[in-house]
Amino acid sequence: MSSAEILNELREIMIDVFDVDDLEVTPATTAEDVEEWDSLSHVRLVVAVERKFKIKFKNSEIEALKSVGDLVNLIEAKTAA
């Protein structure tokens, strides 16, 4: 899957997890840009991503995630392995 495809999937997951109608995301998007993205929804986002891509994150990886781009890169690395 290309990073553009991952980004698109991710956007749909975020819309679902944050319970919003629509969402504009770019690799530069961070929690500060999205009102519904707080520490609690971050946990649900991570778990939804794990399910969708059949991968598992380490705690240290979850803590290090700062932007949508970080998440895309991590998904790419994990699904390529």
Add this chain to the structure above:
Amino acid sequence: MSETASDPLAEILAGLPNTRAVIDSVLAVWPEHAAYLAKSLQARTPAMLAATEAAATAVRRLTAGNEATVAADYRWTCDRLREEELFFHREERYRLSTFAEAMAEVYSDHAYMARYVNGLLLTQVLWFNHVATFEMFLNRVLGAQTQPFDYLEVGPGHGLMVYFAAASSLSRSLEAWDVSAVSLRETAAALDKMGVEKPVSLTEVDILKAGQSERRYDLIVISEVLEHLERPEQALRFLTTALKPDGRIFVNVPLNSPSPDHIYLLSSPDEVTALVEGVGLKVETMELYATQAKKLESALRNRITVSAGLVARRA
């Protein structure tokens, strides 16, 4: 330290000096928590803000001289809870399921418990769902008493609710039971610090082993305890027999609330009603408050924590 609070907070906190002091102590050790706290505060009704300030006034007496440590412990507690959240959403269950496990991992670890208890104390001011059920307790449980009442609380913890029950001019006798002697000693110390004026009898009782109640009560409170029990229905069955015929019980229990020592998972309001009514009680009112005042339906669907506060009578 007023500059640490962001503008929307400053406005809401203008008439709430003790709430402001608690929040400033937390932002000093955890500035990134400001947006969360702003949202939590903005969602509160005037009655909830008054309850917030009442809780904060008591909390400041309890933490005087120790504010920075307690604030750091709150941050630490939130980190532990986030770990449990991760497990819960991955596995769709609480990590521990027996009292023996919780004892081994949490209750017997005094250093861990000390931090955890401090952290939970601040949630009484900082978390929307905790303040909301506390406001229900103050105004629609205690506030609804019209006659002198005998009060029993199981698992008083920080003692805030017994304290406010004691402050009611209508409370005639006050008892609190807890399985843990350590916890009871802390409740006693807390009541002392808050300056409770009426006598409160504190007794070591395992609610799951209580036999026949010697006394009957007008008002029984069990708040944030059922989720710690292997057999919550057994506790409720006993408490039903301890109610006077027209007595009321206030139950506060969180749904989908992963925590190191939560072992009994309730996921919906219907499950709570079934649990309570299954022992011969009739639910009169139930109020539901989601974390951060999120929409209820969406919170339940997404398994976000919702506090359920209910008043019941013998059926």
